[in-house]
């Protein structure tokens with residue numbers, strides 16, 4: 001049996017909120033910004049949602065991988081520093097980035113070199129496993145979670161019943177329908193803002209506007225948002241582009257953390273050089289100049305001055321000091337404020353810092369560990 005045939009069995013009718021009947025058994029899917037019109041017998045762009053006899057079928061009841069990671073690896077820097085994030089993924093993506101760091105799972109249905117498998121799973125058991133492993137957050141990641149939203153929500157319902165937080169690590173190619181559907185069940189959303197050039201987005205299989213709309217809506221909804229931009233030399237790092245990108249984020253809210261991370265040659269994109277510390281620092285300076293209060297440089301621990309740390313925008317006090325995914329020091333008050341000047345620091349902080357909830361060393365490096373977020 002092929003992977004596609006196996007996955008076809010691991011489905012359920014899509015959530016009614018994410019589907020609309022058009023005509024002659026055609027349906028429109030609203031799980032992602034493509035909003036595919038899908039004829040009977042065909043699949044959408046993602047290849048994991050398909051129309052069977054006028055019913056839109058959605059992935060259900062399996063995982064492609066499960067792993068406990070530090071929350072800093074997602075990366076969320078303003079969410080319970082040191083906490084463990086129980087991370088699960090399914091298979092497939094609605095885009096096809098040439099530099100994808102999770103291509104084994106995201107491109108499983110497009111690229112024959114991406115050899116992945118699925119494991120049948122029970123949502124309640126996954127949430128219980130998260131608790132057993134000491135996680136306080138459950139995150140849908142590795143593939144594009146929007147296209148598998150129904151199964152994520154099923155897991156999140158059980159996770160919330162256990163007192164856990166929930167989040168997506170996503171490309172942000174959402175729709176108003178899918179964000180409303182997720183809203184009651186999700187606390188955190190990391191959006192990969194890959195470029196600010198619509199032409200470039202189309203090369204990757206998306207469009208810029210739905211992603212910007214997702215960021216605006218998430219912020220309005222009160223879901224905690226952090227943004228990551230993988231800085232690819234020659235692809236998305238020109239000064240005018242970074243000016244526009246960071247100005248947009250600051251216009252939504254200067255409080256949104258922006259992580260600018262280093263590219264390593266990967267998957268089909270092997271032409272650009274790797275990102276240097278100087279390139280990250282330059283991009284970070286542009287973000288700060290445009291008003292962003294929390295700018296971080298990632299993937300090059302120890303080489304980016306203080307850009308791994310959280311500082312109080314009011315008085316400059318170092319509040320959380322990091323090296324890679326390690327928390328070296330934590331000084332926020334129990335209410336999430338600066339101990340020196342009392343300024344409230346935006347985020348989803350724990351009332352106490354219990355140290356790093358892991359015995360494993362976590363530092364990004366050019367290895368399999370770095371390639372899975």
Ligand code: SF4
Pocket residue numbers: 029030031032033034035036043044045046047048049050094146147
């Ligand atoms: S999830 Fe996106 S790509 Fe997949 S069928 Fe729905 S709209 Fe199309």
